[in-house]
Amino acid sequence: MTTDAPARPLTRFSLNQRTCAHWPLADAIAGCAAAGVPAIGLWREPVAEVGLDTAASLVADAGLRVSSLCRGGFFTGGNTHADNVAALDEAAALGADVLVLVPGGLPEGSRDIAGARALIEDGIAALVGPARERGVKLAIEPMHPMFAADRGAVSTLGQALDMAERHDETVGVVVDTFHLWWDPDVLAQIARAGRRILSYQVSDWITPLPADSLLSRGLPGDGHIDFGPITAAVAAAGYSGDVEVEVFNADVWARPGAEVLAEVAARHVELVVPHL
């Protein structure tokens, strides 16, 4: 429960930069600062484009928090362990407390989902030491089951917590409304998660599902998700970090970044802040 809302309603708001995928990083950082947005969620690829040191200076000079770095993981074939350790180095350099882990789907040619999940658990276990050394936490992202084959075979918050709880609090979870809203057990699992919640991300589920399922998210308020109960559960679990708006949507990406930022900030104030 924040005590300063609504006087300072953007206190815990963060723009995940993929919401404005075509906004250059320097412009997005300047845009957040100009709009009074205190935090930004960064992605490795656009950070690499400007250079890690430059990116770190830009966010520091703008006085922004880096709410998370996306993304490590892909334990079933996309990333090597060294790639993921490099991602931890980047998170530390950027001042991000959290590296988001997209688990990865089935290995190429495999139908063994239990085996994929075992690979994911092994990959996480190998990262715990390097993460602890760098002071960065690992946030497992359970993903919508429609991504189980090709992107993330961790499909429920409960399953992500089963994996996280094998370790100390270096390992936690992302609660993302788009991925989890349908789960009949989601509120109970959020309560169970408690301090393991390392990131709270919001976007909406829209219908009809857009043709490209990877770009099928809606701005909060444009779809079917009730943000009240999930947000209240996240707050009740003790989460006091930033709330990232993360929307992958080609129509949103086609709009000017500053315009999108203003709109998602307004949605945050309307739909999320009353429940924090």
Place this chain on the structure above:
Amino acid sequence: MTTDAPARPLTRFSLNQRTCAHWPLADAIAGCAAAGVPAIGLWREPVAEVGLDTAASLVADAGLRVSSLCRGGFFTGGNTHADNVAALDEAAALGADVLVLVPGGLPEGSRDIAGARALIEDGIAALVGPARERGVKLAIEPMHPMFAADRGAVSTLGQALDMAERHDETVGVVVDTFHLWWDPDVLAQIARAGRRILSYQVSDWITPLPADSLLSRGLPGDGHIDFGPITAAVAAAGYSGDVEVEVFNADVWARPGAEVLAEVAARHVELVVPHL
């Protein structure tokens, strides 16, 4: 475990007629009989097109079982109770032991998924008496979470069983590989289901997900699902009924019905029969 496979490998095979959506009902029935396929899963709309009595005569004269009738349900706005009782009458007239219930998604304009689920439970409860009177069982179909908003808000087998177990064995569940394969708990829930399994339907999960998510199923073997563990679990739970192949896919629909039937029967023999 069937003792007559592979000598009579199609003993428990059923063609769900939506796999060959453009095959006229009389032709599909004749095609099944000619191919030695002993059962067919029917849909209300094509049955209504030829007339209920005609459809019942066609399947009886061909000596086919009707493994299920699709579909009642839509308790959150699409169907009235009277519609669903009519579906039960049709199932009884066709000699189908099972009416498949597609639960329905969020009511128009609603974001209350818990409320939608309560409407579904109420709708099922109201149908138990009429189903029992007609000797037809009600099979709740848990649907892939990507359909939670607009088609079926029962999202896991565990949730469907929670609903079914409030009633006697008039109420059970559909186990459909496409909807459930991703669930980390699916094998345990199949074991729990036991005699509540009223229908076993197979189709595959293919990637990239086709643009129309409703038509995104693949022929068994074309995608990412391992049919062995799920089929073995269904058999171990005591299910001795038909195995329906149910594929909604525009490319499959464009092919001649008899050709598709031959192919799915071969896939059944290859991928399902060894595990029954």
